[in-house]
Amino acid sequence: MVRKPKTVKTMCEVWARLMEQASKDKQREKIIAEEFNSMLDTLLCDDFFGTEGQNDPRGDHRDA
DSSP, rough: OSSSSHHHHHHHHHHHHHHEEEEEHHHHHHHHHHHHHHHHHHHHTTEEEEEETTOOTTTTGOOO
């Protein structure tokens, strides 16, 4: 059993398991993608990826 992610190593293990589950069910895949984007949007609004979103892993928001 893997505990709640607290380190990059644990996060990677949990993410890999989540992606394996998602690949087997399109509805789960959609839910996970929506939640993931929501989390990234929240971080973006809090300037986590730079004041203009230039470091967002989904792409540089300065070009948008």
